Amino acid sequence: MATKKLGFVIRTLPYKIEGSRLAMTHAISSQTVEIYLEDGDLVEPVVCFIGDGVLNCLKSQLAMKHYGITSLEQHVKNSLLLDLNVLICKEDVDRLGIKEDALIMDAEDIGGETNAKLVPYSEIQKAMESVDHLLFC
Amino acid sequence: MGKLTIGCFSSLVGSMSLDFAVKLSEAAVQKGHKVDLWVSGNGTMLSKSGQKAFKDYSALAKKVQELVATGNMQVTACEACAEARGYKKEDTMEGVKRFSMDWYLASTFSADRVLHIGGD
Amino acid sequence: MKLGVFVSDYRTGADVLDRLTAEKLGIILVGNGVYNATVKENGKSSSVLEKPATFYVLVEDLESRGFSAANVDSRVKVVNYGDLVDLIFNDYEKTIWI
Numbered sequence: 001m002a003t004k005k006l007g008f009v010i011r012t013l014p015y016k017i018e019g020s021r022l023a024m025t026h027a028i029s030s031q032t033v034e035i036y037l038e039d040g041d042l043v044e045p046v047v048c049f050i051g052d053g054v055l056n057c058l059k060s061q062l063a064m065k066h067y068g069i070t071s072l073e074q075h076v077k078n079s080l081l082l083d084l085n086v087l088i089c090k091e092d093v094d095r096l097g098i099k100e101d102a103l104i105m106d107a108e109d110i111g112g113e114t115n116a117k118l119v120p121y122s123e124i125q126k127a128m129e130s131v132d133h134l135l136f137c
Numbered sequence: 138m139g140k141l142t143i144g145c146f147s148s149l150v151g152s153m154s155l156d157f158a159v160k161l162s163e164a165a166v167q168k169g170h171k172v173d174l175w176v177s178g179n180g181t182m183l184s185k186s187g188q189k190a191f192k193d194y195s196a197l198a199k200k201v202q203e204l205v206a207t208g209n210m211q212v213t214a215c216e217a218c219a220e221a222r223g224y225k226k227e228d229t230m231e232g233v234k235r236f237s238m239d240w241y242l243a244s245t246f247s248a249d250r251v252l253h254i255g256g257d
Numbered sequence: 258m259k260l261g262v263f264v265s266d267y268r269t270g271a272d273v274l275d276r277l278t279a280e281k282l283g284i285i286l287v288g289n290g291v292y293n294a295t296v297k298e299n300g301k302s303s304s305v306l307e308k309p310a311t312f313y314v315l316v317e318d319l320e321s322r323g324f325s326a327a328n329v330d331s332r333v334k335v336v337n338y339g340d341l342v343d344l345i346f347n348d349y350e351k352t353i354w355i
Binding site: 012132 | 144146177178239242246248256
Binding site for chain 2: 263265287288317337338339341342343345346351352353354
């Protein structure tokens with residue numbers, strides 16, 4: 001029995017390129033990875049938003065209305081619903097003039113019990129050190 | 138000898154990142170390592186059959202098939218990414234597999250090293 | 258951690274590199290990242306080369322862009338794909354691509 005930790009570090013903007021979307025969907029796929037692994041083995045992702053990537057975490061994204069695709073807001077909420085560890089860099093949020101109440105910090109509206117964490121970059125650095133592999137997107 | 142898992146989201150044509158991934162894979166295989174190459178997003182198109190080589194576009198199909206034929210490299214494409222691009226199962230390059238995204242995570246589980254190329 | 262950072266672009270990525278710390282840091286210049294090893298804008302080398310790291314540049318990407326080893330900053334070692342494989346397996350525990 002072993003657990004491998006993966007650090008998805010999202011630094012790209014939510015639309016135009018697919019990086020953040022694919023990072024989220026790959027991280028969420030950790031929920032079904034057991035079908036390929038031995039009993040008891042796990043893959044545990046942590047999802048970190050840094051730099052411009054924090055803009056993926058804004059509330060009220062109307063991508064479904066205008067583009068006909070799932071918003072990154074929904075993917076963040078789905079991650080929280082599945083109890084993934086979601087970290088958002090506070091320095092970058094402050095730098096971009098974003099208030100905490102503009103960020104998706106929970107998924108209560110869809111039954112989630114886990115909250116995102118607004119943390120200093122030093123905490124994200126610690127998370128990057130603690131994982132087995134890093135996946136920057 | 139170790140196992141290297143490479144994930145690549147980048148475009149087949151233009152980005153040159155898939156070219157890098159394939160050349161790195163070749164060098165790793167030549168040194169006796171095993172390689173899993175996961176292609177997702179726009180990178181999925183690397184695994185489609187029927188690619189025609191033009192001198193103005195990256196042409197990686199032949200090299201990929203040679204590497205897969207060594208038995209030391211596995212190329213796997215994201216099934217949803219492929220279907221979203223109109224690339225059907227029967228269009229898959231010989232020797233290449235298609236799975237859902239959790240396959241990539243499982244590959245990282247047993248990898249000694251992971252290089253994830255997440256850009257476009 | 259022992260971290261190898263593949264820098265694949267020119268002018269971008271500083272936001273990551275400026276904050277990243279590692280017990281052992283390698284910066285591997287590939288793709289358009291090779292310009293960091295060769296271009297001296299207004300006579301000044303790329304700020305990427307000021308990081309406390311060991312630097313490498315991929316010879317294929319260098320030559321593809323009209324440079325040779327002679328154009329490379331003295332802080333940067335010229336490597337090939339085989340060398341990259343050895344760096345990944347022997348020198349760094351984690352690798353990232355920016």
